[in-house]
Amino acid sequence: MDVETTPDPFAPTRLGPVRLRNRVIKAATSEGRSPDGLVTDDLIDFHVAFAEGGVGMTTVAYCCVSEEGASAPGQIVMSPAAIPGLRRLTDAVHAAGSAISAQLGHAGVVAPKKLTGVTAIAPSRFINPTSFAYCREITRDEIRQVTEQFAATAQVAIDAGFDAVELHFGHLYLPSSFLSARINRRKDGYGGSIDNRSRFVREIASRVREVVGDQIGVIAKLDMDDGLPGSIWIDEALRTAQLLDGDATLDAIELTQGSSVYKPMYLFRGDVPVKEFAAVMPAALRPGVRLAGKRVMGSYPYRDLYMLDAARQFVPVVRNTQLILLGGITNYDHLRTGLREGFDFMALGRALLREPDLVNAMIADHGTRSRCNHNNKCMVTVFGRTHCVLDPVQRYGDATRR
Template sequence: MSDPFSPAQLGPVTLRNRVIKAATSEGRSPDGQVTDDLIAFHRSFAEGGVGMTTVAYCCVSPQAASAPGQIVMSAAALPGLRRLTAAVHDAGAAISAQLGHAGVVAPRKLTGVTAVAPSRYVNPTSMAYCRAITVEEIRTVIAQFGTAAQVAVDAGFDAVELHFGHLYLPSSFLSPLINRRKDGYGGSIDNRSRLVREIAAHVRTVVGDQIAVIAKLDMDDGVPGSIWIDEALRTAQLLDTDAILDALELTQGSSVYKPMYLFRGDAPVKEFARVMPPLLRPAIRLVGKRAMGDYPYHDLYMLDAARQFVPLMNNTKLILLGGITERAHLQTGMAEGFDFFAIGRALLREPDRVKTMMAEPASRSRCNHNNKCMVTVFERTHCVLDPDQRYGPVASGEGAPETASLPVEHLS
């Protein structure tokens, strides 16, 4: 069995090992521009040993944003993006840009326009109306993905990750619940898969073999009547037959319904209530757990679904996500036929987790899946158990900040 920490080929890029820092919202670009804080964030994972780190959710257009402060892939962002890629490369790792269009979760207050979806739709979380996107606008979105990918090439990225998951715009086309179109983009799963295939094909035409092209694909989204594994297998099969993508990263869950289906483990209801407007807090405390979902955590929690995709792949490598925290998990995944492994929360807790797994094969992750890091995206994403991230580093010889005397239960 191959060593998960030996170099591995991802399209035209050689990664120093098979571990990828998964895209996790960073909250470190408040004005939509790269900051020193964002650079330090990704450099920490590079210095900690990952083969590649992923910059989360770079918008293909201003109307594609899902939250304030996201970077729009444009010429204006290039100077900062080049500093970011150079810093990660200097630390020995590769770097990928996740490209996305939020679709049904693009808030009008942020973008200034009504959100688009395959068909008319009301987002059950925000109760915001989404209008049906036109064929001409679909062509524009495809072109925007290509333009964003070219920005990634110009900025020095090694890969792009096309966000085809979580019911963002491309993913919503795959959903029979949201996509009720009567044209060539609706109906059968082959038709509903047309948009993601066209985006992937156009991006590959733009970037050629200069960088790797990955897609993040929902196996199922946890929404009744929406994407489920039977049709997701067909979408993956079509993408593999096209022989355009270098890898598929398999995921679950949605951005509009029970988010804990993606994360698993404790639902941080009290923490979410604290950061919400005062009038909403009682309702969140009352129904928050039911709205977020209750899905127990266990190691490798996406493996049972993801292993169904292995025998279908002839041209495309597979990236396993979900509950990967220890060296034994990597070895299990390789034995099952996976090529790369994406890790999120465990690296927030220990940015040097990869180096630790290499040096101490039996070591256990310190991430306890309390999921309170989910709430930190409203400021700057971090593990609440890391004092240096939560409070800032304490200078030698000085006392800790007063806030560091919070009761232990606030950090558990």
């Protein structure tokens, strides 16, 4: 795509059936603002800030399809009981001019038994290399049950006023773990070849589309590679994307990397906040975290547009589905680069945590650059209330309201 035909990143466009005022999406980032698993005013204010700051759509992170699918305390379970609060959230974001998406997920191997009360499930028996927790093999009946849970929670999203759902097929949560040859050692139709290992995510996407029709957009967050040796890499991820694209059940695919199982810094890049992670751990674990934290978490230098080299491989393969680029997007030139490469939307995470009004700032001045310095201490704040540690308002509150 040449410069003359590159779309304006700030012009209105469509994501499937949804009209967005621009091509910038607030990526899902764990929020820690629903301690009882229900919407709070704090969560509403969090997303309204991005809407008022100019994004085309904001994403509510990790809405569980079941209580057993939670990965951390306080996550919203997408049930009828949650609808009144979710409706307040979507109404507030719409009033601020933005669309809103709900990320739907089942944590699978990442779901801690201490939280859920049940043994975590995986495609095959598996020991989580970070927590050393045992995961049992999911049955075929349970596969069908989880598929129906994704469908039912998509209907909850419609009833609550969301414009789209994002199916979490990344980071080695349950659907993603089926794509991993290292974790999925099944001998039935869900294991073996990448076509078989892609069956579960295809069935989820198909069933969700049956439920939602063209009422809302359907996005999948898909791993290109996860950093776990012998697990997910680009060659097979391209095939999964091709199969999903051929099914025509998705409106867009958001391309991601990394996992919540092994070396999580592969997703984030930049500084490794070992000291900060150790501080929030139980006292008995702190010395071990300080000693081995960097090795366990991984260390990968930050660079702008760090997922682009992998993501551009998907542009010629995915023909019917829009593509969302993520990773190291911090200024107007990055938005233009992504669009020029053939992507339809740009997703920003940490940069918007640092400056919720960054999009409006870039619209006013194309030379604006993000103040995010990739210290990644925001990762640790998910154990309480997600925020940028460099923002006094987010960290300490607005002094003018005291």
